[in-house]
Each structure stands twice: as structure tokens, then as C-alpha cells.
Amino acid sequence: MKAHVSSILLGVQDMEAAKRFYTEGLGWKIKDDYGISVFFESDGASPVGFYGRDGLAEQVGTSPDGGGFSGLVLTYVVRSETRVDEIIAEAAKAGATILKPAGPLPWGGYGGTFADPDGYIWSLAYSAQGTDQPYAE
Numbered sequence: 001m002k003a004h005v006s007s008i009l010l011g012v013q014d015m016e017a018a019k020r021f022y023t024e025g026l027g028w029k030i031k032d033d034y035g036i037s038v039f040f041e042s043d044g045a046s047p048v049g050f051y052g053r054d055g056l057a058e059q060v061g062t063s064p065d066g067g068g069f070s071g072l073v074l075t076y077v078v079r080s081e082t083r084v085d086e087i088i089a090e091a092a093k094a095g096a097t098i099l100k101p102a103g104p105l106p107w108g109g110y111g112g113t114f115a116d117p118d119g120y121i122w123s124l125a126y127s128a129q130g131t132d133q134p135y136a137e
Contacts, residue, residue, distance in 0.1 A: 001076070001087050004136040005046045007039070009123075011053035011064070011071035018050050036107070047134055060113040060123050061100030068119070075123045076136045081110045083137070084124045088112040091122070 012018040019038060022028040028048075029041040039049035053071055057064035060073055078084055081102070088102045091114040099121065102112035111125035127133060 001090060002137055004076070005074050006077040006134040006136045007047040007049055007075045009037070009049050009051050009056060009073045009075055011056040011069070011073070012050045013053050015050060015052060034107075055106075059100075059105065060121055062121070069121070070119075073113075073121045073123050075125060077125050077127075077133050078137055079126065079135060081126050084111055084126050087124050088114060091116075096122075 010018075015038065019030070019033075022040065023030060030038055031041045031047070032039045036055055037049055037051040039047050042048070051059075051073075054064045056071075056073060057069050060069075062069045076087070078087070084102045088098065092098055096114040096116055098112070098114050100111075100113040102110065102124070105111050105125065107127075108129060109125050109127035111123060113121060113123045115121050
């Protein structure tokens with residue numbers, strides 16, 4: 001696994017309020033609004049996006065109440081389901097806590113989630129639906 005973050009997802013309680021804050025308040029421009037998630041123009045950096053806090057917590061296999069879930073998930077997008085499986089196995093072997101084993105995701109992709117020894121959550125994902133994914137490898 002490379003030292004790379006494909007995107008930064010922030011779990012938010014109120015999607016509309018969060019969008020207003022970043023667009024009207026800070027001048028960020030929305031690149032993609034999928035309803036359950038929003039991504040901003042990245043200017044060449046790792047994309048930043050929002051996802052409903054409850055849905056994001058469910059997707060990564062933890063509780064949205066803050067106990068074990070800070071609302072921050074580091075995503076790592078790869079080019080195949082097989083690579084998701086390989087990295088989940090590598091992480092487990094290295095001592096990670098597997099929060100959600102690799103498998104189909106609610107939005108149609110494939111992924112799994114682990115927490116590193118300090119509790120930071122990594123979400124691995126693959127999707128055949130897009131051609132301009134923020135691939136980490």
C-alpha cells in the first residue's frame with residue numbers, strides 16, 4: 001500500500017449546512033453532488049468530500065455516535081476488487097482491526113474498511129462505474 005490518500009471524506013450531520021459553509025463561506029466549488037455525498041474541486045490535491053455521518057459510519061462498519069468514529073475516513077481507491085482483498089489481508093496481517101470485510105458496497109462498488117493501531121479508519125474501494133477515479137495505485 002502506497003503512502004497516498006485518494007480522497008478525504010468528512011462525515012457530516014447536516015449535508016446542506018455543510019455545503020453552504022464550504023461553498024458560500026469558503027468559496028469551494030462543488031465538482032460532484034451525488035445526494036448522499038458531495039465532492040469539491042480539488043485543484044490537483046486529494047479531493048475532499050462530505051458524506052452523511054450515519055451513512056458513512058454504516059459503510060465503514062462503526063458507530064456514528066463518536067465512540068470509535070471521529071467522522072473522518074481516509075479512502076484508498078484501487079483498480080480491482082482483487083486489490084481491495086489483498087490490501088485488507090495485508091492490513092490484517094500488520095495488526096489492523098478489520099471493521100468491515102471486503103464485499104459489495106451500498107452504492108454499487110466493492111470495498112472494505114480497517115482501523116490502524118491508533119484507530120484511524122481506512123476505507124478501500126473499487127468501482128467499475130467511473131473512468132476518472134482518484135486512484136491511489
